[in-house]
Structures are given as C-alpha cells and as structure tokens.
Amino acid sequence: MYERDQSTSPTAALATFLEEATTSPLRAAVIEKTKHHIVDTFAAMISGARLNVGVSALRATDALAGAPDATTIGAQRRLPAYAAGMINAMLAHADETDDSHEMSKFHPGCAIVPAAMAICQRDRRSGAEMLRAVACGYDTGARILEALGPLGIHQRGHSTHACGSLFGAGAAASTLYRFDASSATRLISYLTHEASGLSSWLRDRDHIQKAYVFGAMSVKNALIAAAITHSGWTGVEYSLEGESGLFSVFGQSGAGRGLTEPFSLGDEILRSNIKKWCVGSPIQAALDSLDALGESLPSADTVSKVLIQLPTFEATIVNNRDMASISLQHLVALFLVDGGLTFDSVHDVARLTDPVVVALRDKISLSGSEALQNEGGRQAIVTVIDIAGRQVEHRTRHVRGTWGNPMPRGEVDDKARELMEPMLGRDRTGQLLERLWNLEDLSAAQLDQAIALAT
Incomplete structure (x- = not known):
C-alpha cells in the first residue's frame, strides 16, 4: 500500500482545491474572462455543426438516445448528459476555432464547456455555478499538464490534449456535483485510469478522430467517472503519485509548478487564449x-x-x-x-x-x-x-487573443456573431449572446433556456 504525507500529496492537494472550488467566489476579472471563453466555445460548437466533423458527430445521436438530459447543438433533441456533452465537444473542435492554453498544450474549452453545460442542464445548476465549474476545469487541466511537463509527455507519445481536457472536464463535473475532498479523491482515481490518447492524432486527415481525442472522449469519460463516483464507487487513493501512479507512468519532465503549490481559482483561464483566426x-x-x-x-x-x-x-x-x-x-x-x-x-x-x-x-x-x-x-x-x-x-511577439494581447469583449462578440448567425440567424444569435454575457445572473431554468437557443 502506498504511504503518503497529505501535506505533500498531489492528489490530496488537488482534491482539496476541487472541494474549495464548489464555494469559492470568483474575481470580477475571472468572471469576465470565463464568459469570453464560454461565448467563444458556443460559437465553435454552433459553427462546427455545419462542418464535416459536426455532420459526422450528429449522425451518432440515434445510437446514443436515452434520457433527455441535455441539449445537443445542431440536433432537435436532447440526449443523456454524457452523450450530449460528447457530441457537443465534437462540434466544439470540429475545426480550429476553439480556444487553447498555450503553456500546457491543450484546448480546454472544447471539453470543459460542453461537460459543464450537460450537467447544468440535467442537474438544474445556475449560470453562476457554470462559471465556477468552467474556471475550475481550466485550472485543473492546465496544472495537471504543467506538473507532468507537456512537451515531455508529447514526446513519449501521449496526447497532452486528451490528458488536460479529461482532468479539466472531470474538475468541472466535480464542482457541479459539489464533491467534497473524499469524493474528489475517488474521482481523481477514476480519471487517472481513464487517462489515454496518443499523439498519433497528428496523422488524422479528417479532423474527426482529432476532435474525439481533444474533447469528446474526455467529456464522455469524465462524466461517466463523475457519475459512478457520485454513486459511491470506491477507488485507489492517491492515484497521481507513487509507484504506477499517473506521474510515474506518464513521467514528469516539467520544471513547472507541482500540484502541491497553491491554486487560485480562475488563474489559468486568465492565461488561456482565444483565436482571432479560425485556424490552428x-x-x-x-x-x-x-x-x-x-x-x-x-x-x-x-x-x-x-x-x-x-x-x-x-x-x-x-x-x-x-x-x-x-x-x-x-x-x-x-x-x-x-x-x-x-x-x-x-x-x-x-x-x-x-x-x-x-x-x-x-x-x-x-x-x-x-x-x-x-x-x-x-x-x-x-x-x-x-x-x-x-x-x-x-x-x-504576442498573438491577438493570447494572454499577452487579449481580445476585448467586443472582438469576442464580433467573432461569435460571425460564426453563429449563418446557423441561428441574427435575432436568435442576439438573444443567445445577451444571455451568455449575463451568465452569472441566470437561474437554472434561464440557463437551460439559453442553451436551448443554440440549436
């Protein structure tokens, strides 16, 4: 059995952060930046529904039919939360419109936002709770990869994109389930076992499997892991560290912060990038x-x-x-x-x-x-x-939309309108954006109605 010191345990540190994130207030700057990334991800999902990847993804809705938990963008139906989240994640990375976290080498929004949307709709969570969950997801995905060393794990054949988005989507789910540190520890254990994805995605010519690796696979796995954790399934404690833990198996080659160094809710979404150009x-x-x-x-x-x-x-x-x-x-x-x-x-x-x-x-x-x-x-x-x-x-030296040269709200809104209007029309686009820009004020019912406007 692995003996650990909780004060130096990465798993314990992350689990404590996840518990605290359920009630921690968000700074004004974090609320604003989180809304930027949610708006940008909605635009990516909506525009992605008309691309080849989106059309292919939406063909799977019949096979995934079940409880009408959550909206599936581009389809006139609701699906079970894990399925709606997975399809929406495919749409969010149907091309190269979605956001990125430069230092940790993953695309956070395409997994974290669809995961949070699905649980918010199913479990009747408010807009403020969604904002907190998304911010927590960006922090967790980025910090896991920083602790591992993203260039090192990429060179060893693992996908940074799959790893970061899995833990990010799992953290968002943990926040919305309101897990305490004990439950979060069990969730982390299941996420470590779900960690997968190879850098062979680089050989994909159609962007379909790439979209699955970058977002959809992570949402599906994270939401199922959260559901079984919530049901009381037990797991191995302290699964990040020790022999055969994630850090040992994936290897640690980074000189960045470990998980035992302090977290501050929302720091990593402030360091995330939104693309001016809809390209890689x-x-x-x-x-x-x-x-x-x-x-x-x-x-x-x-x-x-x-x-x-x-x-x-x-x-x-x-x-x-x-x-x-x-x-x-x-x-x-x-x-x-x-x-x-x-x-x-x-x-x-x-x-x-x-x-x-x-x-x-x-x-x-x-x-x-x-x-x-x-x-x-x-x-x-x-x-x-x-x-x-x-x-x-x-x-x-600093790309427009990166943390060193950020796009103001007006530019993010302009980009979103350009991408949404061909699918939704001008009026519906305006209604959706008005609600998303005021997300912190939406009740659970109002958030559900806002998400439904996206299809």
Missing part, C-alpha cells in the same frame, strides 16, 4: 504578421518567396499538413491570394487544389526556430520577398 494555434502568429504588414505586402502574383519562422515545436505541427485549417503554407498562400481569410475560405477544401494557391504555396518556406522556442510565447517572424527583390518583414 501555431499559425495565428504568422497570420497576425501578414495582417500587420497590410498594404506593404506585394500582390500575390509578384511574390518570389515567403520565409516563416515559428518556435520549433509549433512548426512541426503545421508544416504542410493535409488538413486546410492546420496547414501553414496553404493558409498563408490563401491569405496572400485573397487579401485575408474568412471562416468559409479556410474551410473550402477545393482551395487546396486551386492552381493559384498551390503555386504560391510552393514558394513558402517554414523553419523551426530554437531561439523563438526558448524565448517562449506564440511568435512568428514572416519575411515576404517580391520578384524585384524588395523585402518586408514583421515579427509577432
């Missing part, structure tokens, strides 16, 4: 640089070459990928040809074979920079050279 996170900085160069850019037909530097780890993720929304070369070429990007152009698969775009794509060179990697942050250096040898260059 590592591409954001390059597009910001092109946008900043503006009229100084040469016309697409006079471009001789484009040189782009990204942090080494990020460059490997987006280098000439088959999926349009995570291929840096394709998206940069598309930007130069069209003079910008839209949601529709990013998702137009036919543009992958557009001869004008393909010809320009071949002139774009991406290299990984250890200097940018070591400096940290989401950065890019973009150099564009025309056929006359004229050169323009821009370095983005």
Whole structure:
C-alpha cells in the first residue's frame, strides 16, 4: 500500500482545491474572462455543426438516445448528459476555432464547456455555478499538464490534449456535483485510469478522430467517472503519485509548478487564449504578421518567396499538413491570394487544389526556430520577398487573443456573431449572446433556456 504525507500529496492537494472550488467566489476579472471563453466555445460548437466533423458527430445521436438530459447543438433533441456533452465537444473542435492554453498544450474549452453545460442542464445548476465549474476545469487541466511537463509527455507519445481536457472536464463535473475532498479523491482515481490518447492524432486527415481525442472522449469519460463516483464507487487513493501512479507512468519532465503549490481559482483561464483566426494555434502568429504588414505586402502574383519562422515545436505541427485549417503554407498562400481569410475560405477544401494557391504555396518556406522556442510565447517572424527583390518583414511577439494581447469583449462578440448567425440567424444569435454575457445572473431554468437557443 502506498504511504503518503497529505501535506505533500498531489492528489490530496488537488482534491482539496476541487472541494474549495464548489464555494469559492470568483474575481470580477475571472468572471469576465470565463464568459469570453464560454461565448467563444458556443460559437465553435454552433459553427462546427455545419462542418464535416459536426455532420459526422450528429449522425451518432440515434445510437446514443436515452434520457433527455441535455441539449445537443445542431440536433432537435436532447440526449443523456454524457452523450450530449460528447457530441457537443465534437462540434466544439470540429475545426480550429476553439480556444487553447498555450503553456500546457491543450484546448480546454472544447471539453470543459460542453461537460459543464450537460450537467447544468440535467442537474438544474445556475449560470453562476457554470462559471465556477468552467474556471475550475481550466485550472485543473492546465496544472495537471504543467506538473507532468507537456512537451515531455508529447514526446513519449501521449496526447497532452486528451490528458488536460479529461482532468479539466472531470474538475468541472466535480464542482457541479459539489464533491467534497473524499469524493474528489475517488474521482481523481477514476480519471487517472481513464487517462489515454496518443499523439498519433497528428496523422488524422479528417479532423474527426482529432476532435474525439481533444474533447469528446474526455467529456464522455469524465462524466461517466463523475457519475459512478457520485454513486459511491470506491477507488485507489492517491492515484497521481507513487509507484504506477499517473506521474510515474506518464513521467514528469516539467520544471513547472507541482500540484502541491497553491491554486487560485480562475488563474489559468486568465492565461488561456482565444483565436482571432479560425485556424490552428501555431499559425495565428504568422497570420497576425501578414495582417500587420497590410498594404506593404506585394500582390500575390509578384511574390518570389515567403520565409516563416515559428518556435520549433509549433512548426512541426503545421508544416504542410493535409488538413486546410492546420496547414501553414496553404493558409498563408490563401491569405496572400485573397487579401485575408474568412471562416468559409479556410474551410473550402477545393482551395487546396486551386492552381493559384498551390503555386504560391510552393514558394513558402517554414523553419523551426530554437531561439523563438526558448524565448517562449506564440511568435512568428514572416519575411515576404517580391520578384524585384524588395523585402518586408514583421515579427509577432504576442498573438491577438493570447494572454499577452487579449481580445476585448467586443472582438469576442464580433467573432461569435460571425460564426453563429449563418446557423441561428441574427435575432436568435442576439438573444443567445445577451444571455451568455449575463451568465452569472441566470437561474437554472434561464440557463437551460439559453442553451436551448443554440440549436
């Protein structure tokens, strides 16, 4: 049996945080930022319902039919909480619209928000409780990965995205079930056994299994783990540490904070990023640089070459990928040809074979920079050279929407409206956003009605 000192036990520290999160007040800045991420995730779910991943996900609703616990966005039906949460998570990561946590390398919103929505609807929780649960989920997912060391576990073949979203969704569920530290300890034990997902998601060409790994699998597993914990199932105590614990099996290679260092509810949502561009996170900085160069850019037909530097780890993720929304070369070429990007152009698969775009794509060179990697942050250096040898260059140090250069409420709202209105219409979109921006004031019944507006 594993002997532990509670004062130095990561499991005990996390369980205590989860108990305290059920009643801890949220700072005003955390309430505002949490609403930004909830609005952004709703926009990702609603727009995702019309993409190939969303259509595929919604085909599974018949097989998952059961108790009408929670809204399934894009379908005129409610499903059991775990199933609605899983489908909504698929929609939230149907493309690259959703948010990210840069330092811990996962997408929190696509799992944590759908998990919280489903339980709030089933168990009649208020908007204020949803805000607290979402903030707690972001803290937990990010801190688990920081304790493990995200680059290390990725290099060993584990998916940081699956791990962070699992513990984040589980923490949100724990908060809404109002688990005490004893129940939270048992939940953590089940979550450690559910920890799965491989970095082979990088080989997915259709984004379907990627969406499952990043969000849907975690929601399903977390909500089932929370339900059986609530039912009284017992488990191994202190499952994060010790021989055969999560930290031992996954390995710890990070120099970041361990779980025994203090938590402050909402810190990690303040450090999370919302995307200006509906494309893969590592591409954001390059597009910001092109946008900043503006009229100084040469016309697409006079471009001789484009040189782009990204942090080494990020460059490997987006280098000439088959999926349009995570291929840096394709998206940069598309930007130069069209003079910008839209949601529709990013998702137009036919543009992958557009001869004008393909010809320009071949002139774009991406290299990984250890200097940018070591400096940290989401950065890019973009150099564009025309056929006359004229050169323009821009370095983005803080991407728009990241914690170093955050988008204000107005920009988040504008992005959400652009993504929601094609599915919901202008009036329904306005009604939904008005409620989400006032989430802390919604009763359980009002929150249920607000979520129902999203479909």
